[in-house]
Amino acid sequence: MTIQDTGVTEFPVRKPDVPFPPPQYADFRDRDGLVRSVLPTGCPVWLVTRHEDVRTVLTDRRISSNPSRPGFPNVAVTGGVPRQDQIPGWFVGLDPPEHDRFRKALIPEFSVRRVREWQPTIQSIVDEQIDAMLAKGDSAELVAELALPVPSLVISTILGVPPIDRDFFESRTKTLVSVQTTTEAERDVAVRELLRYLERLIALKQKRPGDDLVSRLLANGNLEPRELTGVVMLLLIAGHETTANNIALGVVTLLGNPRWIGDSRAVDELLRYHSVADLVALRVAVEDVEVGGQLVKAGEGIMPLIAGANRDDRNFGCPEDFDPGRSTRNHVAFGYGVHQCLGQNLVRAEMEIVYRTLFERVPTLALDTTPDLLRFKHDGTLFGLHTLPVRW
Amino acid sequence: MRIDVNDGRCVGAGQCVLNAPGLFDQDDQGMVKVLDQHPSGPDAAAVLQAVDMCPSGAIRVTGF
Numbered sequence: 001m002t003i004q005d006t007g008v009t010e011f012p013v014r015k016p017d018v019p020f021p022p023p024q025y026a027d028f029r030d031r032d033g034l035v036r037s038v039l040p041t042g043c044p045v046w047l048v049t050r051h052e053d054v055r056t057v058l059t060d061r062r063i064s065s066n067p068s069r070p071g072f073p074n075v076a077v078t079g080g081v082p083r084q085d086q087i088p089g090w091f092v093g094l095d096p097p098e099h100d101r102f103r104k105a106l107i108p109e110f111s112v113r114r115v116r117e118w119q120p121t122i123q124s125i126v127d128e129q130i131d132a133m134l135a136k137g138d139s140a141e142l143v144a145e146l147a148l149p150v151p152s153l154v155i156s157t158i159l160g161v162p163p164i165d166r167d168f169f170e171s172r173t174k175t176l177v178s179v180q181t182t183t184e185a186e187r188d189v190a191v192r193e194l195l196r197y198l199e200r201l202i203a204l205k206q207k208r209p210g211d212d213l214v215s216r217l218l219a220n221g222n223l224e225p226r227e228l229t230g231v232v233m234l235l236l237i238a239g240h241e242t243t244a245n246n247i248a249l250g251v252v253t254l255l256g257n258p259r260w261i262g263d264s265r266a267v268d269e270l271l272r273y274h275s276v277a278d279l280v281a282l283r284v285a286v287e288d289v290e291v292g293g294q295l296v297k298a299g300e301g302i303m304p305l306i307a308g309a310n311r312d313d314r315n316f317g318c319p320e321d322f323d324p325g326r327s328t329r330n331h332v333a334f335g336y337g338v339h340q341c342l343g344q345n346l347v348r349a350e351m352e353i354v355y356r357t358l359f360e361r362v363p364t365l366a367l368d369t370t371p372d373l374l375r376f377k378h379d380g381t382l383f384g385l386h387t388l389p390v391r392w
Numbered sequence: 393m394r395i396d397v398n399d400g401r402c403v404g405a406g407q408c409v410l411n412a413p414g415l416f417d418q419d420d421q422g423m424v425k426v427l428d429q430h431p432s433g434p435d436a437a438a439v440l441q442a443v444d445m446c447p448s449g450a451i452r453v454t455g456f
Contacts, residue, residue, distance in 0.1 A: 058447075059447075059449065067407070103404070104421070106405075107418075107421065107422030107423070108404075108418075108420060108421055109401070109422075110404070110406075110422070111406055111418040111419075111422040112406040112409040112410060112418060113418060114422075122440060182437060261431040316429030329411075329441070329445065330441075330444050330445050334405075335447070336447045337403075337447050337448065338403050338447070338448055339447075340405050340447035340450075341405075342402065342404075342405075344405060344406075345406050353422075
């Protein structure tokens with residue numbers, strides 16, 4: 001729907017009766033150049049939907065991730081947590097070289113090898129959640145009982161949150177991410193309580209270091225304790241709802257495609273197929289730059305649409321099919337460039353362990369509703385399911 | 393085929409280790425480490441996949 005006088009295209013706002021990814025993305029990919037649009041907040045942006053162009057935007061050093069730069073797109077706060085980008089250590093909002101000190105300090109904590117060492121811990125967390133679920137009867141609400149607690153318990157263990165505090169930690173992080181049941185004021189309280197808790201945790205680890213991420217970062221001395229609060233908050237938020245949404249959507253897709261249950265290739269295909277973080281990779285041009293044949297001027301906002309890139313038939317054969325056997329695996333579900341998800345290997349391990357354990361232990365698992373009654377997060381920044389009723 | 397890496401560019405995403413585990417590893421700092429600088433045969437395809445998937449352009453291959 002182009003308004004012809006201005007060349008501005010309506011932003012594809014998600015609605016309950018429109019499938020995800022929005023069908024307009026296919027049209028956007030076929031247009032020359034990029035698509036000029038306006039976010040619901042009133043911010044003008046260039047929408048980027050081709051795989052190659054999204055990777056260009058996410059790697060070009062003339063394009064910035066810093067929200068304090070003029071022209072940086074402002075998305076609706078719905079579904080996000082307000083003002084985190086003001087917290088010191090919130091390094092997804094920094095560009096190289098300032099960004100690199102934070103990333104480098106954290107890389108060893110999320111390497112392939114380190115994540116492999118965490119697997120038994122993840123397994124026992126998943127086992128305990130499924131034990132509790134099975135003990136309660138023959139049905140469950142899988143978002144609240146499995147998808148949300150697993151990533152929260154995993155990250156709190158990695159950070160070194162004492163076991164006695166994990167219930168507090170989990171309840172506050174849940175308040176933070178559940179748009180549906182939480183008011184803005186309740187979320188503000190949860191953010192403040194969590195920040196205060198994390199400050200106390202960091203002070204505790206300064207006095208009594210343990211074998212955990214926070215203690216190691218303090219010992220390295222590359223980050224200031226006040227920066228560490230932001231870093232830890234970021235790890236917590238970045239890895240929680242994203243992972244939970246992937247877990248829950250993945251269960252639905254695997255139930256509909258049972259021949260891929262138990263195939264580890266399903267994980268990356270689920271990540272591509274669902275692209276839950278479609279809207280999060282916001283950027284602004286700091287110099288004039290050409291992307292996909294389009295001149296983007298300094299100070300203009302850019303929104304790469306991750307689900308657009310991940311359904312681009314220039315890169316993926318039959319992109320609308322869920323096909324874990326496909327040979328093209330270069331999806332951008334975790335982004336691309338220096339900000340590519342630091343925790344991606346942890347997410348893969350959590351998804352793989354959840355699916356394997358859930359379908360092995362609950363082989364009769366089925367939806368406890370009809371697919372058309374599933375309630376998707378059309379109103380949030382991240383795509384996902386509000387609830388997932390299952391029975392066995 | 394010859395593999396060269398620029399660990400100043402590496403962002404430690406681990407894509408190379410996942411896609412070509414016998415050829416790449418991450419050192420104690422999580423940075424890319426080449427295990428076999430001159431791979432051949434079926435390994436070459438895995439290396440090209442790793443190059444494509446590296447988010448920071450830290451891997452360069454020549455002579456293939």
